[in-house]
Amino acid sequence: MRTENVDVAVVGGGPAGLAAAAAAREAGAENVLLIERGERLGGILNQCIHDGFGTKMLGEALTGPEYAQIFIARLSDSGVTSSLETMVLDLTPDRELTICSEDGIRRIKAGSVVLCTGCRERTRGAIRIPGTRPAGVFTAGVVQEYMNLRNILVGRKAVILGSGDIGLIMARRLTLEGVKVECVAEILPYPSGLARNIVQCLDDFDIPLYLSTTVVDIHGVDRLQGVTLAQIGPKGGVVRGTKRFIDCDTLLLSVGLIPENELAKKAGIDLSPVTTGPIVDDQFQTSVPGIFCGGNALQVHDLVDYASMESQKAGQSAATFAGAGKLPDQNIDVQPGNGIRYVVPQTLSGEEAVDFSMRVFSPGSDRYVVFRRGDKMVRRMKQTELDPAAMIRVRVRADRFKGSEGPLTVEVTD
Amino acid sequence: MNTGEIVCVVCPTSCLVHAEWDDEELVSIDRARCKLAWDYVAAEIFDPRRTVTTTVPVDAGQSPLVSVKTASPVPKGMVFDVMNDLAGVVAKAPITVGDVILKDVSGTGIDVVATMNVA
Numbered sequence: 173m174r175t176e177n178v179d180v181a182v183v184g185g186g187p188a189g190l191a192a193a194a195a196a197r198e199a200g201a202e203n204v205l206l207i208e209r210g211e212r213l214g215g216i217l218n219q220c221i222h223d224g225f226g227t228k229m230l231g232e233a234l235t236g237p238e239y240a241q242i243f244i245a246r247l248s249d250s251g252v253t254s255s256l257e258t259m260v261l262d263l264t265p266d267r268e269l270t271i272c273s274e275d276g277i278r279r280i281k282a283g284s285v286v287l288c289t290g291c292r293e294r295t296r297g298a299i300r301i302p303g304t305r306p307a308g309v310f311t312a313g314v315v316q317e318y319m320n321l322r323n324i325l326v327g328r329k330a331v332i333l334g335s336g337d338i339g340l341i342m343a344r345r346l347t348l349e350g351v352k353v354e355c356v357a358e359i360l361p362y363p364s365g366l367a368r369n370i371v372q373c374l375d376d377f378d379i380p381l382y383l384s385t386t387v388v389d390i391h392g393v394d395r396l397q398g399v400t401l402a403q404i405g406p407k408g409g410v411v412r413g414t415k416r417f418i419d420c421d422t423l424l425l426s427v428g429l430i431p432e433n434e435l436a437k438k439a440g441i442d443l444s445p446v447t448t449g450p451i452v453d454d455q456f457q458t459s460v461p462g463i464f465c466g467g468n469a470l471q472v473h474d475l476v477d478y479a480s481m482e483s484q485k486a487g488q489s490a491a492t493f494a495g496a497g498k499l500p501d502q503n504i505d506v507q508p509g510n511g512i513r514y515v516v517p518q519t520l521s522g523e524e525a526v527d528f529s530m531r532v533f534s535p536g537s538d539r540y541v542v543f544r545r546g547d548k549m550v551r552r553m554k555q556t557e558l559d560p561a562a563m564i565r566v567r568v569r570a571d572r573f574k575g576s577e578g579p580l581t582v583e584v585t586d
Numbered sequence: 587m588n589t590g591e592i593v594c595v596v597c598p599t600s601c602l603v604h605a606e607w608d609d610e611e612l613v614s615i616d617r618a619r620c621k622l623a624w625d626y627v628a629a630e631i632f633d634p635r636r637t638v639t640t641t642v643p644v645d646a647g648q649s650p651l652v653s654v655k656t657a658s659p660v661p662k663g664m665v666f667d668v669m670n671d672l673a674g675v676v677a678k679a680p681i682t683v684g685d686v687i688l689k690d691v692s693g694t695g696i697d698v699v700a701t702m703n704v705a
Contacts (some may be wrong), residue, residue, distance in 0.1 A: 222639045234656065235639055237653050241683055249639040272631035320641055323650045348640060348669050367600035371593045374692035376636070376662065475598050534705060557602065 174278045178205045179494040180487070181269055181282035183260050183435065186215020187476045188467020189288035190243040190482035193199040196286070197250040201494050205280065206247070206254040207271060208239070211567060213247070213254060214240030215290060215311070217476065219320045221339055228477035239476060244260070258490050263439045265460050283494030286460045286486050287436055289448070291429040291468040293338075299427050301333075303390030313340040316345070325349060327422030327483040333387050335367040337474065337561075339426025340521030344373035346424075354377050354418050357401055359386040362535050364428075366474060366562050386417065387423065396421050429472045446514040447471045453502040454520040456486035457493070466492045471516050471529060474563050480528065485527075500524065504545075504573065504580055511539075511584030513560070520580070522573035528566045532558045532584055540585050543568060548576035558584065587611065592630055594623040603627050638668045640686055647653070647679030647704040654687050657697045667692040679704045698701035 182193040185208030193206040213220065219223070220236030227233050230242070248255070259274035269280040293311040308327060310318075316338065318324040330351055332339045335358040343353045356374060361384045363370055374381050382401065389400035389409060403414035431449040433441070438489040441450045442459035449470040450458040457464050466483030473479045493498060500521035508515050508530070515530040530541070536558040543550035543566075550572045555564065573580070587606055594601045597620075605627050612628040629635060639660045641651040654677075659676040660668055671692050681687075681704040688698040 218702070221641060221655075222638050223597065223655060233703040234598075235636075235653060235655055240682060320653065321649065321651065323641070323643065348638075348665070366598050367593045367602065368595035368598060371600075371700065372595055373635070376665075556619065560600070562600070 174276075176278060177203075177281045177407030179203045180205070180490045181267075181280055181284045181451075181488070182206045182288060182490075183269075184208065184215065184288035184290055184467070184469070185210070185256070186288065186290050186419075186467065187240065187243065187253060188469070188479050189215070191239070191480040192286040192464075192466055192483040192490070193252045193254075194243065194247045194250045194341060194489040195484040195496075197252050197478065197487040198492040199491035201283075202250045203493035206252050207258050207260055207269075208254060209259045211257055213244050213256070219313070219317045220341075221320050222345070223335075225476050229480055231476075237358050251413075260435060263435045263463075268464050269514075270574050271358065271401065272472070274412040279491075280453045284464065285432075286483070287458075287463065287465045287469050288434060288467045288483055288486075289432045289469040291431045291461060291472055293426070294430060296425060298430075299425070301387055302392055303399075306390070306392035306395050308396030308421050309390065309423045310425070310533055312336070312342045312424045314370055314456075315342055315422075315424055319345060325351070327351060327396075327420075329354060329420045330424060331387070331401075331418055331420045332421040332424045332426060333367050334426035334428070335363040335370070335381060336356060336428060337369050337424040339424060340369040340373040340428070341363045342424055343379050344377060347377045347379065351422070353377075353381040353403075354420055355380045355382055357383070357385040357387060359404055360491045362560070366561060367559070390540070391417075396423055399423055400565065410485075416586055429468065431469050431472065433469060436465065436469070437496065441465075444514065447516065450495045451518045452516065454517045454526045455489035455492075455499050455502075456482065456517070457489060457499065457502075459528070462493050464493075471563075474561065478563065479566060481527070482529070505514070506585050507579050507581045508511070509581045509583030511536075512541075512582050515582050520573070523570060525567060525569050528568065528582070530564050530566075530582060532560055532564070535559055536584070541566060541582065542585050543572075543580060543582050544574065545580045546576040546578050550580065591676075594618060594626050594629050596622045596626045605631070607631050619696075622693065634662040636662050636665055640669060640672060642672060642675050642677050644681065644704050645676050645678050647677075647681065649704050652681050652687070652704045653676050653701045654698050655701050656691065656694075657699050659695055660691070660694045664692055664694060668694075668698070677704075683695055
């Protein structure tokens with residue numbers, strides 16, 4: 173088998189991988205290889221034809237393909253080599269990748285590796301909906317690919333389960349293409365998607381959103397003929413007398429995303445049970461030295477801008493590591509406290525400013541996110557609205573970590 | 587005086603803005619986290635508009651579809667007119683981001699432009 177050496181190997185050519193690879197090259201890594209299994213760069217952005225991408229990073233609202241194009245252009249300017257239609261089959265802890273393409277199987281020895289493998293959609297099996305198994309049950313992202321890239325319409329009358337952003341976006345998209353969207357059902361008592369998508373995608377088209385409601389039965393033999401909806405009580409059971417049949421030929425599932433970390437597992441990387449992505453430090457380095465991670469493989473983002481920004485940092489760190497530069501020692505643990513579901517990164521050096529990302533457990537308003545270390549208040553930031561669907565991003569300057577000992581805790585307070 | 591709550595959709599922060607307005611103009615807004623909300627809320631009350639994004643089939647291109655958008659937002663009530671006017675349109679490859687696919691869609695004076703490259 174042929175073996176090649178590269179300074180930095182980036183796995184995945186979506187928004188995270190594009191940003192990581194260009195940043196690694198710009199930070200001085202000579203030989204950067206971007207590996208993408210699909211036939212084009214840009215990843216899921218190519219099927220996200222709606223607008224609203226780039227408001228945080230580029231200051232304008234672009235469509236997905238336009239946003240991707242900016243980063244693809246930057247990638248080719250920077251001199252990164254990309255290898256399309258190439259699958260990574262294996263990754264070892266000493267950063268050896270086995271890759272497969274039309275050219276055959278090759279081995280790549282990388283100075284450092286950035287995993288930007290994105291995420292997968294949760295399927296019907298993952299949420300265990302009873303009923304028959306007819307055609308017409310899809311994940312929302314698959315329907316998005318069929319409609320926006322392949323010109324295939326999947327049905328005429330649809331119900332959407334889950335109020336995640338992709339489900340909301342697809343409610344609008346299906347409506348514009350003449351499909352009747354009967355309703356969006358959400359099992360939680362609050363929406364899972366961003367408020368702007370509820371307004372633009374549902375309210376604009378008078379599509380009802382039923383909260384605390386889910387699909388409890390699927391009907392039809394060859395093709396879906398309808399679903400049974402029911403209200404869900406506070407303890408998670410079906411509320412008696414609330415079952416009703418909805419006639420439809422299509423069911424879209426927008427019920428969550430799972431970071432894709434099969435390669436990380438092969439390399440023996442420690443994963444967080446909460447994010448299901450790797451545990452990382454403030455350089456976005458995983459528990460295996462020289463392997464970094466960014467984007468949706470690390471944590472599921474609401475905004476591509478933040479996936480790009482975090483992966484850019486991961487790419488820069490990877491370039492430093494590959495160049496035998498020293499990364500700062502990481503000896504401060506970050507611990508989520510009251511009200512906080514998770515915080516990324518999970519450890520930090522205290523030597524440089526850190527952009528934290530976190531999510532809360534439940535909605536609230538006029539609360540504070542407080543960072544404490546020992547007796548010291550490190551940062552306190554007011555949040556007018558707290559929403560589990562909206563990732564919170566907070567920057568803390570390096571000097572704020574000094575003059576105190578022990579772990580950094582993050583919590584929600586009144 | 588009219589009052590209401592409007593979700594600002596300018597950015598994903600999605601501020602729930604409390605607004606007061608009379609027959610002619612927006613009088614005050616509260617709880618917006620940035621100043622961009624003012625123009626959006628005023629437009630949402632007096633002239634709501636939306637950017638329409640969709641796809642158009644491609645003749646002799648490497649992809650079957652090209653993604654497109656209205657170059658600026660169109661009146662909200664005309665979204666389906668835009669979709670109907672685009673229904674018969676076929677674009678010819680090669681296409682570059684920003685190429686005009688349909689001029690002056692539905693008499694709005696606004697062009698529909700490509701948002702991806704198709705070789």
